[in-house]
Amino acid sequence: MTTLYEWPPTRSQRAKWILEELQIDYQSHPVNLPEGEQDGAEYRGLQPLGLVPALEADGYAMFESVAIVLQLIDENPGQNLAPQIGTSERALYYQWCVFAGTEMDPPIMMYFNNSMRPLEHMHPPGTPHDPTQAALGKRQFTDRAEILSSVLGDRDYLVGGQFSGADILIGHSCFMATFTGLITDYPVLQNYYQKLQKRPAFQRAYDGYM
Ligand SMILES: N[C@@H](CCC(=O)N[C@@H](CS)C(=O)NCC(=O)O)C(=O)O
Structure with a gap:
């Protein structure tokens, strides 16, 4: 299982x-973050940073x-959620997947942690919010949101005209940017994200948080 x-x-x-x-x-195993369950030895055995x-x-x-x-996409090649290995589309797929984790998440989290995250x-x-860090996160997000907006234009998907894992990963960055309000100035991203939100799988995964 x-x-x-x-x-x-x-x-x-x-x-x-x-x-x-x-x-x-x-099956879902909730890890109660507010209660500190992520810091228990059992969970740290699975995720050593407690995330x-x-x-x-x-x-x-x-x-x-x-x-x-x-x-999970690689384990299910028949479902076509990634371009063929070795193609130019696959190169862009890797690019945007990595971009989500390394370029989108950090500025959004920097902004969130320093402006919105409950102090507790x-x-x-006890770490206080740092407005300078919040402003830096917002500025870095701006650069990246502009890049994505110019790549996307009015396209539905990032790579090869087809939904892929890159849209899941960047789509979640859009969720984080919506949650923090950072997406407000980026109609292209809002439009792209609105279309992703129509997917039944998205709705099941984000049930109660849309
Ligand atoms: N690079 C990791 C980051 C995971 C991460 O930072 N998760 C956060 C929630 S988005 C977390 O577990 N935080 C624990 C906490 O706030 O105590 C990933 O993408 O899986």
């Missing part, structure tokens, strides 16, 4: 979205939301 360790609405939604998209039979998501599947356990999406949930506890 596949088990998703999750706590909504976080980056565990990426893993949930791909599980739902691929219609994989899985969600983590995944247990037949024969392996893993963490990192981007890697989980890539792995700051790490380490």
